[in-house]
Amino acid sequence: MQKIAVLTSGGDAPGMNAAIRAVVRTAIHYNMEAYAVYEGYKGLVEGKIKKMERGDVSQIINRGGTIIGSSRLKDFKKSEVQDIAIKNLNDLGIDALITIGGDGTYRGAMDLTNKGIKCIAIPGTIDNDIASTEYTIGFFTALDTAIDAIDKLRDTSFSHQRCTVVEVMGRNCGDLAIFAGIACGAEIVITKDTGFDHAAVMKKVRQASLIGKRHVVIVVAENITDVFQLAKDVEDHSTYEARASVLGYIQRGGTPSSYDRILASKMGAYAVELIKQGLGGKALFANSLTIGHCDIFDALKQKLKSSDLYEYLPKLN
Numbered sequence: 001m002q003k004i005a006v007l008t009s010g011g012d013a014p015g016m017n018a019a020i021r022a023v024v025r026t027a028i029h030y031n032m033e034a035y036a037v038y039e040g041y042k043g044l045v046e047g048k049i050k051k052m053e054r055g056d057v058s059q060i061i062n063r064g065g066t067i068i069g070s071s072r073l074k075d076f077k078k079s080e081v082q083d084i085a086i087k088n089l090n091d092l093g094i095d096a097l098i099t100i101g102g103d104g105t106y107r108g109a110m111d112l113t114n115k116g117i118k119c120i121a122i123p124g125t126i127d128n129d130i131a132s133t134e135y136t137i138g139f140f141t142a143l144d145t146a147i148d149a150i151d152k153l154r155d156t157s158f159s160h161q162r163c164t165v166v167e168v169m170g171r172n173c174g175d176l177a178i179f180a181g182i183a184c185g186a187e188i189v190i191t192k193d194t195g196f197d198h199a200a201v202m203k204k205v206r207q208a209s210l211i212g213k214r215h216v217v218i219v220v221a222e223n224i225t226d227v228f229q230l231a232k233d234v235e236d237h238s239t240y241e242a243r244a245s246v247l248g249y250i251q252r253g254g255t256p257s258s259y260d261r262i263l264a265s266k267m268g269a270y271a272v273e274l275i276k277q278g279l280g281g282k283a284l285f286a287n288s289l290t291i292g293h294c295d296i297f298d299a300l301k302q303k304l305k306s307s308d309l310y311e312y313l314p315k316l317n
Contacts, residue, residue, distance in 0.1 A: 008101060039071045
């Protein structure tokens with residue numbers, strides 16, 4: 001009987017539980033044994049591996065986070081640490097491993113693949129920063145969370161004639177910022193792709209004031225600038241009061257959206273299908289809700305591309 005393990009690694013993302021559920025139930029459907037690795041690669045090294053039954057994944061499709069836990073293990077890049085993880089898999093007779101996470105998770109799966117373990121990598125990260133896939137599990141739920149927060153901040157901005165500066169997550173990818181900015185009608189969006197021209201931002205805020213706009217919303221991707229200082233600068237260079245808000249980890253939690261539940265379910269089932277075919281060393285990707293696969297090495301080589309939404313921003317503002 002073939003045995004499959006699944007783990008989640010790195011930052012949690014809404015929809016991971018739906019993917020875990022799909023892996024376990026699809027494996028059982030094909031008369032395979034399904035195992036969960038608790039706490040990511042750290043748990044794999046520590047031997048925190050448990051056989052899963054259908055009931056173990058009941059009532060989790062609508063839950064955020066990951067029921068099997070996650071972690072980051074920097075030492076996993078060391079060959080001797082990987083060997084411990086492989087021994088733990090071999091001791092249980094586990095034939096293949098499905099990993100759910102971001103680029104760090106992909107690199108771990110590639111290292112194990114190079115040592116003979118059949119791995120399938122599923123993209124699960126709110127940042128949408130896996131270049132080989134159009135969308136990652138968790139992105140649209142995080143986007144909905146950001147949109148809801150910005151909409152509420154806009155209400156207060158309008159009431160008090162303020163400029164609101166909102167920092168969203170995304171690490172090195174500006175997708176959360178640009179998608180949220182378009183969806184919320186933000187006057188200014190700042191990401192690595194747009195660049196940050198301080199003087200141009202101040203000029204645009206002053207222009208908004210001159211034409212009588214009651215409020216301005218500025219959406220900023222993380223790791224670009226200090227949003228609290230930017231808010232202070234807006235007050236110094238315009239007639240607006242300004243406030244800054246950092247949405248932070250609130251964007252990671254919450255009930256996964258319908259899109260993320262369906263995407264995760266399809267990817268989890270498809271990963272098991274590939275293992276059933278004897279494949280390994282693959283990374284899944286999504287083109288809308290059409291799922292495919294490529295080599296993990298090729299997935300990691302690809303560079304992030306700018307969203308086509310950037311060309312719409314000037315027209316919509």
